[in-house]
Amino acid sequence: MGWEEEFAKVDTKKLLATFYFKRIPTPPKMPKDFANCFNPPPYTLPAWFTEEDLDYFASKYRATGFSGPFNYYRCFDLNWELCAAWIGSKIMVPVKFIVGDIDLMYNFPGIREYIHGGEFKEAVPQLEQVVVMEGVGHFINQEKPQEINDHIYDFITKF
Structure with a gap:
């Protein structure tokens, strides 16, 4: 079945x-x-x-x-x-990455090491910041809407 x-x-x-x-x-x-x-x-x-x-x-x-x-x-x-044609391509725009510390994907084996160990920064050279929000899961925009809006606003006002 x-x-x-x-x-x-x-x-x-x-x-x-x-x-x-x-x-x-x-x-x-x-x-x-x-x-x-x-x-x-x-x-x-x-x-x-x-x-x-x-x-x-x-x-x-x-x-x-x-x-x-x-x-x-x-x-x-x-x-x-x-997507094979884009293997090895880099994301070439400014990025602020936000994730919850109890998001299942953030806790998937190897993901934390990838994000914080330098490989993520290699793939995203203009990565400006990684924000890990405590006590937040996968529905980050619903769980902490004001904090997410503040992060987005602070990021886009730089441009």
Whole structure:
């Protein structure tokens, strides 16, 4: 059975709450008994997300399913092939990079070392600053909107 079918067995709202509100910065693990692993205690909504937000997103996924997000991951190889002409290219514009310290991607093995160890700066020579916001996950613009707006404003006013 494919992942779409597995996801379809689970209450969409509970599934999204589990993914959206996970505050442990470790890569997700998909258990063999996937459909029965979403029985967490009642979730607590963070201040930056409302019940109406969750209902809205759940209604959209109920209507369309999860094929769209899964297709993104299915296309990794194709994306690499299509972007092959730009391998080794550098980003040649000024950049301020902002990430949350509990974002799953920031905590993916090797990413912190890449960002802070010099390789990121090699690929982005005009990298001006890396900002790691404490206690912030993947939805950084929703979790800390004023701080993000301040960072963006401070950055663009230099130009």
